[in-house]
Amino acid sequence: MHASSEAGPTVFGGTYSRVSDRGVVAAQACEKERAAVHRKAGNGAAGLGSSRDEERGERGWQPKHRGLFSPLPRARGWREGGRGSARAPATAGRFPAATRTEAPAMAKHVFLTGPPGIGKTTLIQKVTEVLKSSGIPIDGFYTEEVREGGRRIGFDVVTLSGRRGILSRVGSGPSTARREYRVGQYVVDLMSFEQLALPLLRNPDLASSTAKKVCIIDEIGKMELFSQSFIQAVRQILTGSGTVILGTIPVPKGKPxxxxxxxxxxxEVKVFNITKENRDSILQDIVAAVQSCLK
Incomplete structure (x- = not known):
């Protein structure tokens, strides 16, 4: 008797068909003959059973035909990886991604910033003493409160040589002068400030030799910035190369x-933020920063 023609699904040429058991045997023999002919002709067609397929058969069962259950061929140099079913190059991850970093600019000037009364001027004076004791040429000015009966009535400009001039005083009332400069309750004496401060910034001795000098500017704030001549002198030092500024600037508040x-x-400016937590321990850091600018 003939076997039933409904023997179940059999893979043939990458498709499914229902054939008799005898037909299956014949089809397999035919397939072997076709594969042998192509191998002899040097044609290793993937769908007809190449020599690489035979090698796979030696290692374990692999389908000879690209049917529904056959895996896709893997290209050389690739491996599975990445998200989901994505494939990544075999060299991926072997070499770190190139990164571009820029060297920080070398500081040429040092400034302290912080809220009023935090101790910026006190630190400036301490740094000045350390630099003087090291024989570093230094000049400039700092700002000092003026008190009367325990009440602050204004500010003076004091040079490192001991000269003193008025920066501002508490005004007696609303401004009536056409050219009066005010910051809150204080009236700025612009002429007094410029006569004392500008010669220090324009001192030709600061650039008379190849050795760098230090210029103290305490501070660059609202009162001092009424002077356009002062602004120009500071900018000239900032862009020059013979003088290092050690100065103070206020924290951002209100109109910039x-x-x-x-x-x-x-x-090229190094800014130290002075706080209650660091003001007693930051002195050496400031001195080192100024000395580095002088090199």
Missing amino acids: LGLVEEIRSRK
Whole structure:
């Protein structure tokens, strides 16, 4: 008797068909003959059973035909990886991604910033003493409160040589003068300030030799910035190369001050933020930063 023609699904040439058991045997023999002919002709067609398929058969069963259950061929140099079923190059992950870093600009000037009364001027005076004891040429000015009966009545400009001049005083009432400069309750004596401060910034001795000098500017704030001549002198030192500024600037508050924000954003300026937590321990860091600028 003949076997039933409904023997079940059999893979043939990558498709499914229902054939008799005898037909299955004949089809397999035919397939072997076709594969042998192609191997002899040097044609290793993947769908007809190449020599690589035979090698796979030696290692374990692999389908000879690209049917529904056959895996896709893997390209050389690729491996499975990445998200989901994505494939990544075999070299992926072997070499770190190239990164581009820019060397930080070397500081040329040092500034301290912080809220009023935090101790910026006190630190400036201490740094000045350390630098003087090291024999470093230094000049400039700092700002000092003026008190009367325990009440602050204004500010003076004091040079490192001991000269003193008025920066501002508490006004007696609303401004009546056409050219009066005010910051809150204080009236700025612009002429007094310029007569004392500008010669220090324009001192030709600061650039008379190849050795760098230090210029103290405490501070660059609202009162001092009424002077356009002062602004120009500070900018000239900032862009020069013979003088290192050790100065102070206020923290941002209200309307931005042009020169202050310019200083804060300059790459060649090192800014120290003075707080109650660090003001007693930051002195050596400031001294080291100034000395580095002098090299």
